[in-house]
Amino acid sequence: MADDIVARARAIAIEQSIEMPVEAVREPGLLETVLGRVEAIEPAADAADASPSGWRVTVSLATSTVGHEAGQLLNMLFGNSSLQPDTELVDATLPADLLATLPGPAHGIAGLRALMGVPTRALTCSALKPQGLSAPALARLASEFAQGGLDLIKDDHGIADQAAAPFAERVPRVQAALAATNARHGTRCLYAPALNGGARAIDRQLALARREGVKVVLVCPMIVGLASFAELRREYPDMVWLAHPALAGVARIAAPLLLGRLFRLLGADATIFPNHGGRFSLDEAQCQAIARAAREPLGTHRACLPVPAGGIRVERVPELLAGYGPDVMLLIGGNLLQARERLVDRCEQFVRAVGGPLPGEHR
Amino acid sequence: MADDIVARARAIAIEQSIEMPVEAVREPGLLETVLGRVEAIEPAADAADASPSGWRVTVSLATSTVGHEAGQLLNMLFGNSSLQPDTELVDATLPADLLATLPGPAHGIAGLRALMGVPTRALTCSALKPQGLSAPALARLASEFAQGGLDLIKDDHGIADQAAAPFAERVPRVQAALAATNARHGTRCLYAPALNGGARAIDRQLALARREGVKVVLVCPMIVGLASFAELRREYPDMVWLAHPALAGVARIAAPLLLGRLFRLLGADATIFPNHGGRFSLDEAQCQAIARAAREPLGTHRACLPVPAGGIRVERVPELLAGYGPDVMLLIGGNLLQARERLVDRCEQFVRAVGGPLPGEHR
Numbered sequence: 188m189a190d191d192i193v194a195r196a197r198a199i200a201i202e203q204s205i206e207m208p209v210e211a212v213r214e215p216g217l218l219e220t221v222l223g224r225v226e227a228i229e230p231a232a233d234a235a236d237a238s239p240s241g242w243r244v245t246v247s248l249a250t251s252t253v254g255h256e257a258g259q260l261l262n263m264l265f266g267n268s269s270l271q272p273d274t275e276l277v278d279a280t281l282p283a284d285l286l287a288t289l290p291g292p293a294h295g296i297a298g299l300r301a302l303m304g305v306p307t308r309a310l311t312c313s314a315l316k317p318q319g320l321s322a323p324a325l326a327r328l329a330s331e332f333a334q335g336g337l338d339l340i341k342d343d344h345g346i347a348d349q350a351a352a353p354f355a356e357r358v359p360r361v362q363a364a365l366a367a368t369n370a371r372h373g374t375r376c377l378y379a380p381a382l383n384g385g386a387r388a389i390d391r392q393l394a395l396a397r398r399e400g401v402k403v404v405l406v407c408p409m410i411v412g413l414a415s416f417a418e419l420r421r422e423y424p425d426m427v428w429l430a431h432p433a434l435a436g437v438a439r440i441a442a443p444l445l446l447g448r449l450f451r452l453l454g455a456d457a458t459i460f461p462n463h464g465g466r467f468s469l470d471e472a473q474c475q476a477i478a479r480a481a482r483e484p485l486g487t488h489r490a491c492l493p494v495p496a497g498g499i500r501v502e503r504v505p506e507l508l509a510g511y512g513p514d515v516m517l518l519i520g521g522n523l524l525q526a527r528e529r530l531v532d533r534c535e536q537f538v539r540a541v542g543g544p545l546p547g548e549h550r
Numbered sequence: 551m552a553d554d555i556v557a558r559a560r561a562i563a564i565e566q567s568i569e570m571p572v573e574a575v576r577e578p579g580l581l582e583t584v585l586g587r588v589e590a591i592e593p594a595a596d597a598a599d600a601s602p603s604g605w606r607v608t609v610s611l612a613t614s615t616v617g618h619e620a621g622q623l624l625n626m627l628f629g630n631s632s633l634q635p636d637t638e639l640v641d642a643t644l645p646a647d648l649l650a651t652l653p654g655p656a657h658g659i660a661g662l663r664a665l666m667g668v669p670t671r672a673l674t675c676s677a678l679k680p681q682g683l684s685a686p687a688l689a690r691l692a693s694e695f696a697q698g699g700l701d702l703i704k705d706d707h708g709i710a711d712q713a714a715a716p717f718a719e720r721v722p723r724v725q726a727a728l729a730a731t732n733a734r735h736g737t738r739c740l741y742a743p744a745l746n747g748g749a750r751a752i753d754r755q756l757a758l759a760r761r762e763g764v765k766v767v768l769v770c771p772m773i774v775g776l777a778s779f780a781e782l783r784r785e786y787p788d789m790v791w792l793a794h795p796a797l798a799g800v801a802r803i804a805a806p807l808l809l810g811r812l813f814r815l816l817g818a819d820a821t822i823f824p825n826h827g828g829r830f831s832l833d834e835a836q837c838q839a840i841a842r843a844a845r846e847p848l849g850t851h852r853a854c855l856p857v858p859a860g861g862i863r864v865e866r867v868p869e870l871l872a873g874y875g876p877d878v879m880l881l882i883g884g885n886l887l888q889a890r891e892r893l894v895d896r897c898e899q900f901v902r903a904v905g906g907p908l909p910g911e912h913r
Binding site for chain 2: 198202204205206207208210211212213214217220221222249251252253254255256257258259261262263265266267269270271272273316317318319320324343344345347348349350351383384385386387388407409410411412413414415416417418419422432433434435436439440461466467468497520521524525527528
């Protein structure tokens with residue numbers, strides 16, 4: 188077995204670099220400069236890293252093979268090996284020169300707090316849903332959330348550009364509803380519409396969103412594409428980028444690495460992830476690891492705001508604040524919406540739980 | 551257990567549609583029009599579909615939730631459920647109206663055959679590698695492959711825009727080398743450079759590639775992004791799109807669905823996948839299922855050329871032709887390159903094995 192893992196580790200190092208038999212390389216210098224190296228092989232006993240039982244193999248790759256481009260970084264980290272079901276990418280340590288080539292958050296936690304006027308407490312967020320609501324219905328819902336004192340309202344990630352509420356109709360309506368509510372109640376609720384499609388479609392959506400005064404946008408980096416997301420972040424540094432984990436298949440790339448460190452490096456100012464104890468299977472240690480990866484020092488990059496979500500009940504807010512600390516945005520959707528006609532009251536309970544001001548109270 | 555799977559199936563149908571508690575929906579009509587429906591729950595006994603033992607759940611979703619956009623289709627099929635390690639997306643049946651909104655291959659198998667001047671036999675392909683070779687060295691390698699009579703030479707998917715062989719230097723050099731070799735030997739070898747980065751970077755690369763007369767390009771849809779890939783395919787219908795499976799993590803979306811049907815629907819003219827018996831773990835039934843998904847009737851969409859790859863030896867060509875039939879392109883890299891100074895001879899063996907003409911023989 189020890190021999191097997193040595194050979195397997197070597198095969199991974201080859202697959203993720205020269206991707207050909209070593210003896211077929213006619214330029215011996217490349218075996219020194221480009222061929223991946225197996226640095227360590229250890230039993231994977233640590234349950235917190237989300238890896239199955241097995242071996243933890245450390246491979247070093249040449250930074251020259253990345254070439255300053257975010258998509259190629261992912262390709263080098265896990266391109267072909269992602270196709271092998273016995274492998275999982277559990278961590279990646281990037282040297283300073285490589286970190287410096289990646290965009291990272293343009294605003295980060297400090298920028299988000301300044302934009303929202305919330306210097307220290309945890310932030311509150313909810314989602315416009317379900318799919319199928321008309322644009323006026325979504326705008327009314329946004330207004331209720333704002334009346335309840337929430338900081339940010341995002342489109343549900345399933346709300347794209349469908350006929351029920353096309354982007355070009357939805358965004359102006361929701362923005363107008365929030366502007367009116369904010370003016371009436373002294374609130375500062377912001378709207379993050381969901382971008383969708385390829386880069387061209389997103390260009391058009393961002394042009395419209397900017398005209399309407401939108402400051403925060405939601406995007407699914409695994410669907411729009413990791414390379415495309417990083418490029419968008421560079422081209423629209425004025426926007427705050429809220430990353431959604433749809434299609435991220437956390438079973439193959441460890442969630443702390445993908446949703447925490449990598450989404451942050453590609454430019455997410457805030458990263459949504461499935462909270463423990465809700466509808467998804469990550470445990471508390473994994474969620475804490477995501478939050479840590481989003482916030483810990485990382486080259487010169489700004490911190491990314493962790494946004495736990497997915498089946499959170501308002502009653503759990505004190506527990507979650509104790510666990511995550513205040514540099515967090517709690518995203519509660521369904522549990523607020525279950526209040527139906529008493530939605531505003533339920534939002535106020537949420538706001539109280541994070542120590543925020545209610546509408547009418549000066550902030 | 552039967553009760554458990556009924557509840558789990560219902561939860562998946564909710565997660566992939568309204569994504570909120572049913573009782574929280576204030577518009578009862580949406581429960582009729584948008585809420586996903588569990589259509590069937592069966593034991594998953596069929597090993598050929600790549601699913602683990604467990605249950606096979608069929609959920610129907612409203613086409614109105616997709617809204618004519620490829621990325622949103624993926625979001626609806628597996629967005630949040632991809633985050634749940636007990637789920638795998640094994641199949642997706644799309645109605646004709648939805649199929650008609652997707653680009654599909656612009657050229658397909660027939661277009662590729664016409665472009666390459668190969669009406670009936672299997673096509674041959676190899677890869678320029680390893681990473682780290684200079685542009686002149688890659689051009690010399692391409693020339694040797696062409697002298698050996700191969701039909702198509704692609705960049706290794708790990709060759710991006712690194713300093714060793716920048717795209718802007720590599721593409722003209724390889725094109726020029728192939729043009730010279732083709733003129734001298736009467737061959738028709740084409741070059742498929744690897745595109746990388748986001749849509750803007752790819753725009754620049756395609757402009758250069760077009761100027762150089764490139765007709766075929768390689769792209770990793772999971773890295774550039776599924777939504778962005780579909781958009782690029784629509785904007786560049788003159789290009790033949792060769793899809794690479796990097797980062798496709800086949801353990802969570804069944805390979806026949808993702809690499810066969812979905813890549814095809816997004817616009818791949820040819821799809822590379824890990825062949826059975828090589829470095830990857832798919833078995834022959836799964837590989838045949840990928841080829842079937844790429845070629846079978848699918849609305850009005852053109853057929854996509856299956857391209858098995860990954861550790862194929864020339865000696866296996868007869869077996870693979872028997873299995874896949876002639877509408878296939880065999881991609882052999884390392885096994886050719888192992889011949890080193892006798893590379894041209896080894897390519898000729900490959901060409902002979904598929905029944906192709908050698909350089910100098912009239913085609």
